[in-house]
Amino acid sequence: MALDMIVGSGVDGAPAEIETDALIIGAGPVGLFAVFELGLVDIKAHVIDILDKPGGQCAELYPEKPIYDIPAHPTITGQALTDRLLEQARPFEPTFHFGQRVESLKKVDGGFEVETDLGTRFRAKVVVVAAGGGSFTPKRPPLAGIEGFEGASVFYAVRKIDAFRDKAVLIVGGGDSALDWTLNLQPIAKSVTLIHRRDEFRAAPDSVNKLRELLSDGSVRFIQGQLTKLNGDSGALRSVTIRGPVGGLDLEYEVEAERLLPFFGLTMKLGPIANWGLNLNENQIAVDTARFETSEPGIFAIGDINTYPGKLKLILSGFHEAALMAQAAQKIVYPGKRSVFQYTTSSSSLQRKLGVI
Amino acid sequence: MIKVTFIEHNGTVHTVDGEPGQTLMETAVKHAVPGIVAECGGACSCATCHVYVDDTWKEKTGAPSEMEEDMLDFAFDVRASSRLSCQIRLKPELDGLVVRIPEFQN
Numbered sequence A: 001m002a003l004d005m006i007v008g009s010g011v012d013g014a015p016a017e018i019e020t021d022a023l024i025i026g027a028g029p030v031g032l033f034a035v036f037e038l039g040l041v042d043i044k045a046h047v048i049d050i051l052d053k054p055g056g057q058c059a060e061l062y063p064e065k066p067i068y069d070i071p072a073h074p075t076i077t078g079q080a081l082t083d084r085l086l087e088q089a090r091p092f093e094p095t096f097h098f099g100q101r102v103e104s105l106k107k108v109d110g111g112f113e114v115e116t117d118l119g120t121r122f123r124a125k126v127v128v129v130a131a132g133g134g135s136f137t138p139k140r141p142p143l144a145g146i147e148g149f150e151g152a153s154v155f156y157a158v159r160k161i162d163a164f165r166d167k168a169v170l171i172v173g174g175g176d177s178a179l180d181w182t183l184n185l186q187p188i189a190k191s192v193t194l195i196h197r198r199d200e201f202r203a204a205p206d207s208v209n210k211l212r213e214l215l216s217d218g219s220v221r222f223i224q225g226q227l228t229k230l231n232g233d234s235g236a237l238r239s240v241t242i243r244g245p246v247g248g249l250d251l252e253y254e255v256e257a258e259r260l261l262p263f264f265g266l267t268m269k270l271g272p273i274a275n276w277g278l279n280l281n282e283n284q285i286a287v288d289t290a291r292f293e294t295s296e297p298g299i300f301a302i303g304d305i306n307t308y309p310g311k312l313k314l315i316l317s318g319f320h321e322a323a324l325m326a327q328a329a330q331k332i333v334y335p336g337k338r339s340v341f342q343y344t345t346s347s348s349s350l351q352r353k354l355g356v357i
Numbered sequence B: 001m002i003k004v005t006f007i008e009h010n011g012t013v014h015t016v017d018g019e020p021g022q023t024l025m026e027t028a029v030k031h032a033v034p035g036i037v038a039e040c041g042g043a044c045s046c047a048t049c050h051v052y053v054d055d056t057w058k059e060k061t062g063a064p065s066e067m068e069e070d071m072l073d074f075a076f077d078v079r080a081s082s083r084l085s086c087q088i089r090l091k092p093e094l095d096g097l098v099v100r101i102p103e104f105q106n
């Protein structure tokens, strides 16, 4: 896989404002193919995704599952499709910014200004929203009053490690995130307790081994059970109520907790896109079908995020949308340039761009 | 036809006709049974089609696969009778099946 072209979170060492022809929001299959189509018309792209990897739904929700309706691939898994799209985009050297959510999108002179939650800023001539079903966001367990504790005692990711220093930390879940944070917070927290519904973990074997070591020497406590209630006031968590097996009985009891990290997987939420002043139709961005442009000229929307009469939320439809979008984007990035229709099979100019001749 | 009954958390009963080969989740969605969200469309990757299988039916529906157990980790209020309804395929022996829908799909 073309991992060498993937750049990390982009905070350290990144310039104050990154200038680019095109900024693609979302590194799902459609965003990745947009890199290719834009590349063919000489438009360079930066790509942002809140996930820590490319592939969107294909990589996050069904990497191992076969897809049967990608043209010319009778069967291909979500991860294999992602890997091939990356390979196809590779000649155009996209820059990826992972682990960041685009918060704001504003029109400025000569283009758009975009800012992420990590403060990375971009100035782009065109913006391509390929945001699928929205940002992948951690699931909130349906516990009464949990909203009131969020940001003060309940967190879904560790952004500032100091918030956990010398605290009684409770981590819920049995996957990689839960185990990674159990291992990472154990040295600095007052105590770390891992709660999971069963004594089995679907995480990297290495993490499971490390966890077992910490459990056997008593530096981490494991409780088999499930959360039923949060106890505390004004955002300050005091304890949680757990239900689980204790000596053969199913009991409910309280466990001290000042910080709670629940890991129940991810779900897609529209997120900040709703605030960008674009015409929305039931959480989808309305576009025309000649350019796949939104109500704001220069901002395009392709893939699952858009809507138009006859829209099908299929990967192949997103690919078509990317091709037409790129033609329209070219007219904005290179005004006055005559566009010539060419085939990749026969055009020496396209083949040079692809690096095959 | 295979009759299946879904009981909502509030007690509302939905008895609907399913077809052999269809999953229990698909049957619920086709009949718009509330409380089966099925965000991922049956790919065993969302855990929002969680149900409790009545004890009398547990043997016939079988045990969850390892993949399903892993995904159940993401469900809320998981019990010994918990299953993901997209992983239960209807067959003639399941005629009369009764399942309960949890209060929340996480």
Ligand SMILES: Cc1cc2nc3c(=O)[nH]c(=O)nc-3n(C[C@H](O)[C@H](O)[C@H](O)COP(=O)(O)OP(=O)(O)OC[C@H]3O[C@@H](n4cnc5c(N)ncnc54)[C@H](O)[C@@H]3O)c2cc1C
Binding pocket: A025, A026, A027, A028, A029, A030, A031, A048, A049, A050, A051, A055, A056, A057, A058, A061, A062, A066, A067, A068, A069, A100, A101, A102, A103, A130, A131, A132, A133, A134, A135, A136, A270, A271, A272, A273, A302, A303, A304, A305, A313, A314, A315, A316, A318, B040, B041, B043, B045
């Ligand atoms: C289980 C399952 C099976 C499927 N099977 C098929 C199939 O067989 N055939 C088919 O054609 N389709 C299938 N699909 C649908 C297909 O996966 C989608 O159509 C496709 O992923 C859409 O691609 P996309 O690039 O538009 O969006 P996504 O894949 O949804 O990617 C969008 C990305 O944008 C990111 N994002 C959104 N907002 C922001 C923001 N503000 N800041 C940063 N990042 C953001 C998201 O985190 C996400 O990674 C299936 C879907 C599922 C769930």
Ligand code: FES
Binding pocket: B025, B037, B038, B039, B040, B041, B042, B043, B044, B045, B046, B047, B048, B049, B071, B084, B085, B086, B087
């Ligand atoms: S529908 Fe998503 S896991 Fe069953």
